[in-house]
Amino acid sequence: LAKTTQPISMDSYEGQEVNITCSHNNIATNDYITWYQQFPSQGPRFIIQGYKTKVTNEVASLFIPADRKSSTLSLPRVSLSDTAVYYCLVGFMNYGGSQGNLIFGKGTKLSVKP
């Protein structure tokens, strides 16, 4: 299982772009890179997933270099409501099978200030 390393915490101000980098040196060929967001007293919520290059959706972008040993979650123009813990996961859940696993690390606690 690929281990991930990400900063424990980050601070930002409203309106700024926030980039959270995750390192995963031993990522496997089949592994996807996935980011989740968790607010206090709630379950995690899927944000974005990618395999290589760049992926963008309505809330975030995910940048993955060619060697896939790291990835960067980019949150444009953050607001106070983006204060949460962000988890980077690397892995692959095989459909209908028993292989595969996802490991949630401690995540990055993002604090957005006014």
Place this chain on the structure above:
Amino acid sequence: NAGVTQTPKFQVLKTGQSMTLQCAQDMNHNSMYWYRQDPGMGLRLIYYSASEGTTDKGEVPNGYNVSRLNKREFSLRLESAAPSQTSVYFCASSLIAGKPNEQFFGPGTRLTVL
């Protein structure tokens, strides 16, 4: 659609008591999971069920049992609760096709074992 529902929301047990945490999803997902989250920590996988009729151990299965009752329901049982099992328990489900790592989480059950 209710998504993933969990009951109860809160529970206090005495050491040695047993209980079952219930989880149900109405999204026709194939896979279901049970996680625990301790203060300041990420989520750790207890058990998962890749498809109806199968269950597998995750990272921390000791002291727990699970039952995949049907495609919708996945229960977690503590046979003899211990203070070390004080935690927040999250159930999740996923439909692998398209986004293999996208899991949908329930609101959690906060369990205290005295």
